[in-house]
Amino acid sequence: MAAKRSPRAQSTAVARSLLYVGPRAIIASSLAELESAGWGMSFAAHIDDAPGALSKIRPAAAVIGFDEKDLLTSGQKIESIIAHHPHLRWIALLPRKALEDTSIRKLIGSAFYDYHTQPINTARLLVILGHAAGMAEIAEDALYIAPHEPGASKEVEMVGASPVMQQIYQDIRKVASTDAPVLITGESGTGKELAAQAIHERSSRKDGPFVAVNCGALPANLIHSELFGHEKGSFTGAHERKIGRIESASGGTLFLDEIGDLPLDLQVNLLRFLQEQTIQRVGGREDIAVDVRVLAATHVDLEKAIQLGNFRQDLYYRLNVLQIRMPPLRDREGDIPLLAQYVFNRFADERGQRVKGFSEDALQIMANYDWPGNIRELINRVRRAMVMCDKFLITAADLGLERRRNSRIRVSLNQARDLAERDAIRSALADNLGSVTRAAEQLQISRVSLYRLMEKHGITPPTQQS
Structure with a gap:
């Protein structure tokens, strides 16, 4: 059956389209308020009619109205239709009694964005619909960084709409406009090479080569030749001249991944190249000018590596002119x-x-x-x-995450406040060698209040030391 548009929706310009699937009597009492709130209604009388309706319209959200019998007999069809439209968020309208059935609860929990029990509270339904439409819009439209931006070629595949990623996109735009070296830091697997590609594609060198070198993956005996190239006959097996990675990136961008794994002797050669913009091939004496921008990345704490003698401080300062820190996935809300x-x-x-x-x-x-x-x-x-x-x-089991439901502990505001309070008291007592009087002064509270808080948190006053 074709989707039917309500007369009011046809005559009124609306911002969002809503598909309702099921007996119209279930939602009839809410239609006027829904349309007044800016929802243009389309209808499919049965779940079998939903695919045809969705081929003609692109709703911002969808609602399925059920009686208990429909839920029990159409579960597989419902899952299939919902799965074929992954960006669309679906809301179930169902009798309260239906939630007592385990199979129905499983269907609602696995396939639907939210549910609302009958009879309908229209104000509450409008809030649910607003959230559902917003999430669908984010999921569909916020995947790439400014693909419409003038001068940007095909965007690299950086995905994310969180505030921390929006800041990363801004930083990428800023550093792309210069030719200075950039150090990209962050944990393994956070997308450091994607960030480097995005910088290259937005830079004035975007038409030149982007050459990536994993400094930790090259054999120690070959890395010098790989980076700088070699002349014919310079060593056993060098049957012809070879252009190195640095030279092959001329006119474009050289990306040195895992720069923290570069051997110390090669760090000297790389530093010389950064200072003079020239290289010498292995076995050669000619200085070769190379016009290349250098981006580097590492998951290693380079400042700590400098203290341990594993990384040159002068090279660090040459590479770390500009810096981008890629956030771990757990911080990308x-x-x-x-x-x-x-x-x-x-x-x-x-x-x-x-x-x-x-x-x-x-x-x-x-x-x-x-x-x-x-x-x-x-x-x-x-x-x-x-x-x-x-x-x-x-499902979570398919992802291997079924046993990790509590992987990230959620802390309430009261719990966070108690933790901070306990830590502050212990720190103040330690700073003042166990003196409650001086600790109270440091915390800017009375001794009585401090004793009360210590009792609350089970903190025993340490023996005071002179």
Whole structure:
């Protein structure tokens, strides 16, 4: 059955479209308020009619109105339709009694963004719809960094809409406009090379080569030749001249990944190149001018490496003119579902035929997981789940996260306040050698208040020392 537009929706310009699937009687009492709030209604009488309706419209959100019988008999069809439209957020309207059924609760929890029990409270439903439409918009439109920006070529695949990533995008734009060296730091798997590619693509060198070198992956006996090249006959096996990676990047960008793993003797050669913009091939005596911008990346704490004698301080200052720190995935609030969906679409040809998306339970558990391997781990888990999943929707078990539901401990505001209070008291007592009087003065509270707080937190006054 074709989707039917309400007369009022046809005559009124509306900002958002809403698809309602199910008996119209369930939602009839709320139609006037929904349309007044800016929702243009489209209807499909039964779940079987939903695919046809969705082929004609692009709703901002969708609602399915059920009686208990529909939920029990149409569960598989519902999962399939929802999975075929992963960017759309679905809300279930169902009888309160239906939630007593375990299979219905499982369906609602795995496939729907939210639910609302009948009879409808329109004000509450409007709030749910607003949130659902907003999340759908973020998931669909906020995946790439400013692809419309003038002068930008095909954007590299950086995905994320969190505040911390928005700051990264701004930093990339700023450093791309100069030719100074950039040091990109961050944990393994956070996307440091993607950041380097984004800088290159936005720079004046975007039409030149982008040459990436993993300093930690090259054999120690070959790294000098790989970076600087060699002349014919310069060593056994050098049957012809070879252009090194630095020289091959001329006119473009050289990206030195894992720069912290570069041997000390080669750090001297690299420093000379950065100072003079010339190189000498192995076995050669000619100084070769090379016009290249250098970007470097590391997960190593280079300042600590300098203290340990593993990295040259002068090279560090040459490389660290500008710096970008890539955030770990656990700090990128809201980006995990976007990244998961991006990976799902990017490797679509690898997934099983039945697999259409992620269950809501899987998305929630991914959002609460710490991701010690960052984006690289997320890609690995999602790709494996896409192959191994034999259902319509990927679950937490398919991702190998079913036992990690409490990976990231959520702390309430009161708990956080108590922790900070306890730490401050212990620190003040330690600073003042156990003197409660001086500790109270440091904390700017009375001795009575300090004793009360110490009792609250189970802190025993240490023996005072003179």
